[in-house]
Amino acid sequence: MNYPFWDVDIGYGLLMSIIAVVHVFVSHFAIGGGLYLVIVERTARAQGDQLKLDYLKRLSKFFVMTSVVFGALTGVAIWFIIGLLNPAATEVLIHNFVWAWAIEWTFFAVEILAAILYFYSWDRMSPRSHIILGWIYFASAWLSLAVINGIITYMLTPGDWLTTKDFWDGFLNPTYFSSTVLRTGICIMLAGLYASLVAAREKDSLFRIKLIRYNSYWGLIGLLIAMLSYYWFRASIPTEQMSTMLERMVMPWVAQDQLRLFAGVLIGGFIIYGFILTKAYRTTIAILMMTMGLLWFGAFEWFSESSRKPFVIQDYMYANAISVASLEQTQSEGLLSAITFRTGNDGADLFRRACRSCHTIDGYRPVNRAYAGTDIEFIAGMIRGAKAMRANMPPWAGTEQESMMLATHIYEQIDQRHIKDIYDLDGAELGEKVYEIRCGKCHEIGGYNDKTESLVDLTDEDYNDLLDEAGDLAEEMPAFTGDQIERDALIAFFKTLEEGVQK
């Protein structure tokens, strides 16, 4: 709350993931590619294979152009974007891990210089010295990953750091080692993919086939290491955290399904085009395989990032930059009083601080879709009960009065027509939509916190009583504030329900 809020129309998550995924894709290749270059160069020199050495020279140009320029500067872009999107969390990281970053910087400096010298010294240095440069490059690049990984995994599983605040507890956290092995596997896989992209353009078909086969081994072995250590990584997430994920979160599991799907496609691709139809592995296939690799990697990052929802630093700071420790204080004294940068529009300020990190009004994860056709009282009730929502939202950090201010701000900007008119529905179908909007965020039929059982085979009077008393049933539950049309439609929908399922 000590910072201004960057209010951009693009969703924060989207903005971050675009930059981050592009960067990690290049930066992991930068490590695996380093290993690939030096190992293949060693073999080529031992065999006196000039054709392979020429190919490596071309590959190293591509390698420097992508990793040193694009990789390094998108890394800087991540540094910039995290400071813009969540300066409070960035500050926690920088104060606790500045020396880790400083150590990483020393490796990074060596890595960049080694890459440049390696590239420029193909024609001026003895083979031995050139290979030494290659090994220095790879070692410093991998060490750089090993250090940064401590900070990334800390955000997901801070472990004992939460109580000790000790650097090493945070750095060597529960998912550190599994993630390091996993990311090393990714580096190896990406080396295979990138090298095949360059190899696919080789004119000599026999040489090209030989290279593609060899590179496919890299891809397969890397993917195998990554997939196996993914399960290790998942098992390293503390049980309680994992149960919350299983019970309330959809995204990590969608991401996991995608991870498996893309892994399957990649394995198939490596086997079919790497070993059977190797001749067909030309630029188009190489680009498709690269895309699959990117999607696979994106799915893993998505799993990893969404797993810690609603936190930006698990159990320490919520995604909206409100720390767990300060929650009680803001809930009693008010969120507005904690906001240093006020704009004169309290409702808008509350929206920015409490919601805007993950939601927009009408764009990315829109609140309009969630609340269109409802009313201020209902929206305020949902805000106060946010922590009970299926989507694992952070608890409301303000006072009751502030929840009304925020609800008013949201209400003023959303579609205020009747739900019936917005969705053009009637009867039980309208009731289902009303359920989805007013009840389904906390009670999913056949899913999270399902209450279908208590809604089956009741009389109209029972249903009306239930809706009248809804606000008293649980602390987080808002009162039913819909009009008679919504009420009748909802009851009509309830009547279609059987135990646990819809009729």
Place this chain on the structure above:
Amino acid sequence: MNLYEASFLPAPLWIITALHIVTLTLHFIAMNFLFGGTVVLLLAKIHNKWENSSVATFVKLLPTAMGTTVTLGVAPLLFVQLVYGNMIYSASIVSGWYWLMISFVAIFSYYLLYAGSFTKTTKRKGTYLALSLIGFIYISLVYSSVFSLAEFPAQYHALYSNNQTGLAFNSDIGTWGFRWLHIVLGATTVGAWFVGLVGRNDDKVFTEAKKFFLWGMVATMIVGFVYMMTLGEHMLPFMRSAGIWAVTVGLILSLGSLHFFFKKRFLFSGIMIDISILCMVITRHVVRLLRLDGIYNPTTLPVDPQWSVFFIFLISFVLMIAVVWYMLRLFFKDTSKSAT
């Protein structure tokens, strides 16, 4: 209201300040090579400029200078954010889009430098370099405006209350215009020094470099003096601070550097000009402290040292220097055999 527990320093303030000053100096030296060298190459009047071997060598060195500038820029940004994070993040959020674009503009400029270095068509070299320079100018403008804005919390508060979209730009050019011009002219001066070093055996190139070094230094000094005048209420405290000593030493060393540069005694001249850059960085630091006086005092931050990891950093820092030295030695000494 204590909203999070992050406001501590993981080492005594003097260590962090020293690291910031040293790494920022190194960054500026590399940046001066890059930015100033590009300006000098573009403006220098040399017959068949892009076919001149010294110029070609310098153009080839530019991508590496860019890599070095970026790499050496990471550390000072890290250390300055550690101590002045609140102000720097706030100022950068207010100008969020301009700030974020820096990385992408840098990518654009970096690739253009490579294009300039790889192209066989000499005429295009100038075009690539000029386009690249536009990117550098953008970056320098945003940096100067944001880092100056970070020294005026009331100003970024006011800008934010009018515009929350990250499109507000520090319009108080009076506080940063001369600062920007000073650093651009200074970079051109030092860039000329590097051009002179690379072209020391080429009379035409060295003569041009001398011209830029001399007049660049004069212009830098004049603009620096004007910038000092814009300090306003901070002028008097500045005259009583260590800042004025840093300025004086910097001035004397710059003149000394000029003398030795004309005599082609590059070692002395280089040491002097680099120390004068260090003095400028110290001055910059003092000005920041003066402007934030009464608003923010970094000495009040609690210190909770993380010595174990700090010593690992020191070891890796020493190792970095050793490995860099070793690699450069390999690169320049081992030219006996072709690698392919």
